[in-house]
Amino acid sequence: MTALPSSNPPSYRSKRETDWRLFLRLLPYGLRNGRLLLFSMLLLVPASIAGAVQPLLVGDAVSLIRQEPTWLTFLQNLPLTTSMTVLAGVLLLTVLLRTVLDAWQGYLVQQVGQKITANIRDDLFHHVTSLAMRFFDRTPVGRLITRLTSDVEALGDVFSTGAIGIIGDLFSILVIAVIMFLRQWQLASLLIVMLIPVTVLIIYFQQQFRKANYRAREELSALNSMLQENIVGIGVVQLFRREQFNAQQFRQINRGYIKEVDRTIFHDSAISATLEWISLVAIAGVLWIGGLLVLGNQLSLGTLSAFILYAQRLFDPLRQFAEKFTAIQAGLTAVERVSDIMSEPIEIRDSETPKTLYSNPEFATGEIRFEHVWFGYKPGEYVLKDLNFTIYPARKLLWSARQGLAKARSFAC
Numbered sequence: 001m002t003a004l005p006s007s008n009p010p011s012y013r014s015k016r017e018t019d020w021r022l023f024l025r026l027l028p029y030g031l032r033n034g035r036l037l038l039f040s041m042l043l044l045v046p047a048s049i050a051g052a053v054q055p056l057l058v059g060d061a062v063s064l065i066r067q068e069p070t071w072l073t074f075l076q077n078l079p080l081t082t083s084m085t086v087l088a089g090v091l092l093l094t095v096l097l098r099t100v101l102d103a104w105q106g107y108l109v110q111q112v113g114q115k116i117t118a119n120i121r122d123d124l125f126h127h128v129t130s131l132a133m134r135f136f137d138r139t140p141v142g143r144l145i146t147r148l149t150s151d152v153e154a155l156g157d158v159f160s161t162g163a164i165g166i167i168g169d170l171f172s173i174l175v176i177a178v179i180m181f182l183r184q185w186q187l188a189s190l191l192i193v194m195l196i197p198v199t200v201l202i203i204y205f206q207q208q209f210r211k212a213n214y215r216a217r218e219e220l221s222a223l224n225s226m227l228q229e230n231i232v233g234i235g236v237v238q239l240f241r242r243e244q245f246n247a248q249q250f251r252q253i254n255r256g257y258i259k260e261v262d263r264t265i266f267h268d269s270a271i272s273a274t275l276e277w278i279s280l281v282a283i284a285g286v287l288w289i290g291g292l293l294v295l296g297n298q299l300s301l302g303t304l305s306a307f308i309l310y311a312q313r314l315f316d317p318l319r320q321f322a323e324k325f326t327a328i329q330a331g332l333t334a335v336e337r338v339s340d341i342m343s344e345p346i347e348i349r350d351s352e353t354p355k356t357l358y359s360n361p362e363f364a365t366g367e368i369r370f371e372h373v374w375f376g377y378k379p380g381e382y383v384l385k386d387l388n389f390t391i392y393p394a395r396k397l398l399w400s401a402r403q404g405l406a407k408a409r410s411f412a413c
Contacts, residue, residue: 023328025335026158029116037164040108044168047101050094052175055309056183057091063302070302071183109164121152124338132347134377141232142225147341151217151334158331165324169317176314180307184299187286187307191314194282198318201274209267210329216260217333223253272319279315286311367392 030037060070064083070076075083128144173195180188230237230246237246286307293299368391376382 023158023332023335025339026116026120026155026331029119030112032119033112033115036108037112040105040112040164041167043101043105043108044164044171047098047105048168048172048175050098050101051172051313052179054091054094055306055313056179057087057094058309059302059304059306061087061302062305063300066301068300068302105164105168112164117152117155120155120338121148124148124152124341127342127344127346130346131344135344137377140221140225140229142223142228143221144341145228146217146221146224147338150220151337154327154331154334155338158328158335166321166328169321169324172317173314176310176317180310184303184307186293187290190285190289191282191307191311194278194285195314195318198275198278198315202271202318202321205267205271205274206329209264210333212260212263212267213330214333214336216257216264217337219253219257219260221337223250223257226250226253275315275319279312282315283308283311 056071060072060075061084062068063070064075064080064087072087075086078086125148128148177188177192180191226246226249230250237243286304290299290304290307294301294304370387370389373384373387374382375384375387
């Protein structure tokens with residue numbers, strides 16, 4: 001994963017990267033499973049078409065009963081019972097097809113998400129174990145555990161639950177919109193216009209959700225850090241009788257976490273409530289305008305019935321879109337937090353062409369020389385100061401041999 005510039009983040013970044021740039025950081029992990037990802041996306045096409053055709057079949061059934069023109073014109077030449085049987089069979093076939101495809105596609109994207117999660121966790125663990133000790137001195141273990149567990153799990157949802165699902169929802173909306181305009185452009189225009197305020201509100205609430213979710217994860221990290229430090233240092237806590245004091249600190253952090261989680265719940269619920277209200281308004285508008293057109297013999301009752309179903313179907317992907325967008329926002333928040341760890345530089349690296357000394361002192365060449373060596377875990381607090389010494393070839397081995405010979409002589413005496 002490409003690292004963000006190293007910094008100590010505040011409760012929420014004042015200058016953060018766009019969602020698209022954060023998503024691009026995860027794209028290489030998705031491309032590792034490119035074939036599986038592409039196949040799961042191709043399954044969205046027949047599933048969306050099967051779902052979009054169902055309202056037309058219901059509308060044709062109403063039109064046949066009222067002896068109105070139908071979408072499937074060949075049904076008008078058949079007896080009513082035969083036509084209804086054909087429609088019921090085709091409708092059942094589309095339901096079964098969509099159910100199977102949705103289940104198959106859902107399984108594949110979850111599989112991709114789990115593989116992405118495993119790859120990110122491996123890379124993050126390797127990077128953390130390669131960092132210098134000064135990083136662990138200033139970073140609580142509880143925060144690292146949160147990044148390696150819950151944050152990484154949220155990253156997998158960006159692909160499995162979020163991105164692929166959103167592509168499917170957008171494709172479903174597109175297919176439904178095309179079919180509606182082909183059937184009746186006035187009612188189709190009404191429903192499409194209703195999508196504009198919904199989109200604006202979703203974007204606003206999702207931005208607020210993103211900020212609240214970032215703060216909630218920061219509070220969760222602090223909560224885990226507090227818990228880990230008290231459990232590991234329980235001996236010191238009990239020795240100095242700090243049980244009540246530390247419990248009060250834990251309660252304060254816990255209340256802060258609950259407060260931020262409540263904000264995420266509020267913004268998520270606001271999206272669902274807004275969609276429900278606007279979808280009802282859209283259905284009412286279709287009934288009003290469509291009813292006037294039916295009374296004026298400009299629209300068949302079967303087509304009006306199909307558009308009522310389309311009004312519901314059009315907002316169903318939008319509801320799912322909002323839910324999956326929430327998962328994406330949580331995942332992108334995790335990208336920021338995980339990138340903070342990945343941005344930490346690895347200060348000590350092994351040589352690309354490592355060299356080892358021969359075990360036989362006769363073949364050992366070279367020497368180890370320390371000249372003006374300074375070392376410290378924190379800036380300005382040095383453990384070693386201006387260290388100078390030289391280890392000559394086989395010096396350690398010869399010294400060990402002499403020590404062993406001396407011990408053997410002492411035992412002999």
